[in-house]
Amino acid sequence: MEFLQQITFDAFLSQLLVGLSRAMILFIVSAGLSFILGVLRVPNVAHGSLYMIGAFAAYSITNAFGSNPAGFWVALVVAPLIVALVGLVFERVLLSHLYQREHLMLILFTFATMLILNDLVKMVWGAEYRSVNAPAVLAGSVDVFGVSVPRYNAFLLVIGPLVALGMWLFTAKTKIGKIARAAAVDREMVGVLGINVSWIFAIAFMIGCVLAGLGGALVAPTLSLTLGMDHTIIIEAFLIVTIGGLGNIWGALIGALLFGVTQSLGLLVLPQFAVVFPYAAVVIVLLLRPTGLLKSVW
């Protein structure tokens, strides 16, 4: 194994950290998808478009602030809220009438929404590539265990666990979170208890949208924004959610780590075919555990 000897520990660690920080964005987006899947039972193909809207909204907000570094931080808060608003309108006006339909119809419906949102983004922001600059605080790099890591990646490594913690606190400790979890398991029973399931669904959908938008805003400084970015993320998010166990937030975390890390470490082994590794990981996981690693609510 000659190629293994060429991999230094430093290269390994730095690729690992890159993979982990990429996994944090994948986790945030997938957690939103998983939450909607779990509570509403909707395989939301438009989730990637919501992420894209988050990214483009972050671009506009950051731009509006010009050279003021506050722009990025405002964008990080406001962009997810804009996406949540789009999601709320969408859920109330259209989606809420379709919960009784079968999954294939819901997939078709959310795919139609994806087509529409994609063109709306094109109308509002145009088809050109856009880029967002991270504030100066997050530029440059820091040392982690003697390896130089871009500050922005380190920032993502902090944000990711915070979001996971927030989601855990929400679902485990708040009343709405507990009801949402119950609705995921048995929505009829929750309805019988006199709880307005309809609004629980609306709130759950908005939370999913906030996570999609946050993922989009966070990813904005790391790549150039294009109209195709929804296609890439949605397939990755669905695969992550599937290997984690449909509807399981912690599963989404494990899936995202597996997905992000196999790809970045794969670059060390087979640079040209690195993209193969996450897909191969998904195949192996699903063959070994046909309903995902953790408990699925489906």
Add this chain to the structure above:
Amino acid sequence: MFTDIIETRWLVVALGVLASLLGAPFIAPEFYTYVLTLIFVTAILAMSLNLVLGYGGIYQFHHAAFYGVGAYAAALGITKMGMPVWLAFILAPLIAAFAGLVIGWFCIRLTRLYFGMLQISLGSLIWVIVLRWSAFTSGDDGIHGIPLPAPLETINGAYFLNLAIALGCLVAMYFVIRSPFGATLQAIRDNAARCEAVGINVRNHQLAAIVIAAFFGGIAGVMFVVLERSVFPGMLFWSFSLDVFVMCLLGGWFTFAGPMVGAALVILLRTFASRYTEYWTLLLGVILILLIFFLPEGIMGFVSARFKPREPDGGAA
């Protein structure tokens, strides 16, 4: 089954359509002949997906993988391995069917969404390999200008060959669906547990359906090579599978002709609406949403409900 009068009515429609299709290239400008040929290709692709999706109730989420495998097998056979064109054309659907066997064998133990996701991952593996193995597959650029025998180099040659292949596939698929195998498949779709109980091997039937659908998908891939004389990795990309899936549901996935109608509509919309607006996918999205709300069984589902009285015992199909 059908009453005689409906059979006759559809037969008349079919013969009329066939006669116009045979005459079309002599009257219509070349561009329209091209669009029609593309519709044949896409219609066979959509109908082959519907064999598993509509009649089998199987979540075939990456059907385009088999289309791409068929097209690439034909293209690589001709350009890289020096096969005679006809041999490559015959082998390609068989290779696609083999891909269906391998992918299906892995996926069939999973249920519904998990099935679809595993299939997407396996299909994406093929896509990534085609994309990255540039020395053999030309990677991102695809393969262009595939040499074909002289009659096929003209658009009319491609048109008539594809029309003949499409008709052959239609008849073959019709017999598959009307066969005892097809009936069993639909019974499994409607109630798998009951079929299991009467001793039907559910998994083997589903696997056979996937292989047959992959075979016809591979034929559609060959038809694409006949028309375009090129292949590119986008044919294998999962989002193209979603497009095909949309055609089935748009046209009506519980009907035989539905996917064909859906395919024709999507191609026509893309060809003509995109001349007037760059936002044609928005238009398609709006049409789909209206359809989901008002015609959930698709266009042909709606049409056939008009012409055919519901079966009295309400057979779930």
